[in-house]
Amino acid sequence: MLILMSLIYYSYWYPFNLLVLLFSILFNYAFGTILNRIPSKVILTLGISFNLLLLGYFKYYNFFIQNINSFTHLSLQALSITLPIGISFFTFQKVGYLVDSYKQKTSHYKFSSYLLFVVFFPQLIAGPIVHHSKLVPQFSDTSIFNFNYENITRGIFLFTIGLSKKLLLADSLAPLANTVFDKSEGLTLLEAWGGALSYTLQLYFDFSGYSDMAIGLALIFNIKLPINFDSPYKSLNIIDFWRRWHITLSSFLRDYLYISLGGSRKGKFRKYLNLFITMVLGGIWHGAGWTYVIWGILHGLYLLTNHAFRDLGFKMSAIPARIMTLFFVTLAWIFFRANNLSDANKVLSGFLGLNGVKFHNLTYINKQEVILIIFAVIIVLLPNSNQILDKFKxxxxxxxxIMVLMILSLYSLNNPSQFLYFQF
Incomplete structure (x- = not known):
């Protein structure tokens, strides 16, 4: 029933996407079965290449064509390609499955279990990126077929928290962020900071809200998905940030990319190089654009600097450490959000005060929006969803x-809304 529900759910928006997903699932399960019997690096490379080529075609083909035309003055034709929702997320899950099949860790999986592992609807289109070892064994536990009223109650509670974060906070912050990044010119310091902080908070409430909803929905079916956010804007440094932000992505990049490149086993220089490469590729994974590449480069440089200071024994007290970390994270989000490098430079100029400072007669931000940003920052500093769930009775x-949050959220459903991470 869960498989059927998930397939209908995924095909609802654009049925062709379901054919792409099912073809990819059949291919990967077949290659995983072969790798369990013949652990060949050649077969593993072919399997991973298939997934990367599929992702590359749908997500990066037109980006490559655009850049080839720019650098060579050719006029190659771009294609009208509809990006299958969630392809980046389920591609990572299937690549991890192939690698572990090569290591003989998946030989006991039935096709139905593998199919549900990929298509399970709460996490199919935007994560969390669940490792097969954390999910597939749960399908063999017969207790998940019983009504567990504690799980149902806790699941509804967490789903409601996530829904309210998305509809009441993220969507309220979106108009200011959109105005600053998409329309405004000559941003002053306060306006640029307002837009950058609005997006910083919007992205967190949007994606952590989605993750809460996914985890809550799964819990209703007695299935436990991993935590994906742990108050990342309370981080003391960038290393700490990546242990708290999109935790399942960080774990995947560490286990299947950073460690595969050699990790820290080949000396300090290789460790730093591997960290940098991992973050740049993580940026490219997020989207087809130079803004994502720069975002990845910035976080790579942040991590190198953080590790270098740590190796030197440098320490900073908590409050300035958190402020500095949030400053650099917000600065990098400017490139992540901007439509192109020109828009990023426009916001960055105001963010750094290059267009001057004004406190009155501001064009792009008003008093209500400032109050909303302050309120959102306070919410970020309070206990997070996981900590609230621990206290729930x-x-x-x-x-x-719950009822107040649910009513307010449902009342907001008519407002324009889009999950930001669906584009990734």
Whole structure:
């Protein structure tokens, strides 16, 4: 039933995407079965190449054509390609499966279990990026077929928290971020900071809200998905940030890219180089554009600097460390959000105060938006969804809290809304 529901769910928007997904699933399961019997690096390379080529065609083909035309003055024709939702996420999951099949770790998986592992609807289109070893064994546990009222209650609670983060916070912050990044010129310091912070907060509430909803939905079916966010904007440094932000992506990049490149086993220079390469490729994974490459480069440089200071024994007290970390994270988000390098430079100029400072008669930000940003920052500093769930009890007080959030969220459903991470 879960497989059927998930396939209908995925095909609802654009049925052709389901054919792409099913073809990819059949190919990867077949290659995984072969690798379990014949652990060949050649077969593994072919399997990984297939996944990367499929992802490359749908996500990066027109980007390559555009750049070839720019550098060579050719007029190669771009294609009208509809990006299958979630292709970046389920590609990573299937690559991890192939690597572990090569290591003889998946030989006991049935096709139905593998199919549900990929298509399970709460996490199919935007993660968390679940490792097969964390999910497939749960399908063999017969207790998941029983009604567990504690899991259902906790799942509804977490889903509601995620829904309210998305609809009440992320969507309220979106208009200012969109105005600053898409329309404005000559941004002053306060306006650029308002737009950059709006997007920084919007992205967090959007994606962590989606992750809460996915984890909550799975819990209703007695299936546990991994935590994906742990108060990343409370981080003391960039290393700490990547242990808290999109945790499942960080784990994948570490286990299947950084360690595969050699990790820290071949000396300090190779360690730093591997870190840098990992973050640049992580940037490219997010999107087909030079802004994502620069975002990855910035985080690569951040990590190198953080590790270098750590190796020198440099320490900083908590409050300035958090402020500095948030500053550099926000600066990098400017490139992540901008439509192109020109727009990024426009916002960055204002962000660094190059267009002057004004506190009155501001064009692109008003007092209500400043209050909203301050309120959102306070929410970020409070206990996160996972910590609130630990305190949750199915009593009347919590019931009222859930119902208020649910009613406010449902009331907001008519407002324009889009999950930011669907584009990745």
């Amino acid at each position: 199915p009593n009347f007080r919590w019931f009222v809290f």
